[in-house]
Amino acid sequence: MSTTMFGSVDDIIRVTNYFENLELNYKVHVDGAFGGFIYPFTNEENSYSFKNERITSFTLDGHKMLQSPYGTGVFIIRKGFMNYGLTEEASYVQGNDYTICGSRSGANAVALWMILKIHGSDGLKVKMRSLADKTKTLSVQFTKKGIEHYRNPFINIITIRAKHISAQLEKKYSLVPDTHNQNPNWYKIVVMDHVKKGVLDEFVMDLEAMF
Numbered sequence: 546m547s548t549t550m551f552g553s554v555d556d557i558i559r560v561t562n563y564f565e566n567l568e569l570n571y572k573v574h575v576d577g578a579f580g581g582f583i584y585p586f587t588n589e590e591n592s593y594s595f596k597n598e599r600i601t602s603f604t605l606d607g608h609k610m611l612q613s614p615y616g617t618g619v620f621i622i623r624k625g626f627m628n629y630g631l632t633e634e635a636s637y638v639q640g641n642d643y644t645i646c647g648s649r650s651g652a653n654a655v656a657l658w659m660i661l662k663i664h665g666s667d668g669l670k671v672k673m674r675s676l677a678d679k680t681k682t683l684s685v686q687f688t689k690k691g692i693e694h695y696r697n698p699f700i701n702i703i704t705i706r707a708k709h710i711s712a713q714l715e716k717k718y719s720l721v722p723d724t725h726n727q728n729p730n731w732y733k734i735v736v737m738d739h740v741k742k743g744v745l746d747e748f749v750m751d752l753e754a755m756f
């Protein structure tokens with residue numbers, strides 16, 4: 546539920562139909578590390594929830610879209626399945642590792658809880674939709690100007706073909722490349738609150754000036 550570089554979301558119905566047709570015994574774990582705190586708010590009619598009986602578990606990160614401290618990842622799994630998620634590997638910690646134990650900070654869990662309580666479900670809906678809208682506006686401008694890019698309509702990531710981006714531009718706007726080796730193919734922008742309209746307008750003007 547959203548890749549890190551593109552914000553692309555798999556067609557989960559198509560994927561699970563494939564397994565169903567083969568009559569396989571399978572389990573689905575959803576990686577919502579990035580998308581978990583945006584996609585459900587921007588796309589309410591989606592198949593990525595426990596309403597979809599084919600999904601067993603999810604992970605989602607508070608430290609991405611909610612900007613909580615690092616280490617606020619969440620794992621949720623259907624009742625009766627947690628046993629399969631247990632590992633013997635951390636046997637130096639007494640007891641099986643279900644939740645907050647060992648030297649993990651409980652303050653992280655409290656921080657995440659507070660952020661969720663303060664925004665509330667409706668608050669997050671407004672916040673996440675406005676980020677997706679801002680991303681859409683940028684996408685429309687790119688399309689008009691012939692700048693090749695990818696965007697999922699429900700996600701705040703916009704990924705631009707590297708041919709449009711000069712080294713100067715990459716540096717000025719701290720753009721994120723798909724590879725830190727030579728010759729990236731793509732650069733992305735994650736549209737957050739601090740990515741203001743003024744900066745985006747200036748960026749579009751700089752892009753045009755490259756041609």
Ligand SMILES: *Cc1c(COP(=O)(O)O)cnc(C)c1O
Nearest residue numbers: 547548549576577578579606618
């Ligand atoms: C960030 C991210 C991860 C890594 O998760 P961490 O909890 O930050 O270690 C995994 N998958 C996706 C899609 C991500 O965006």
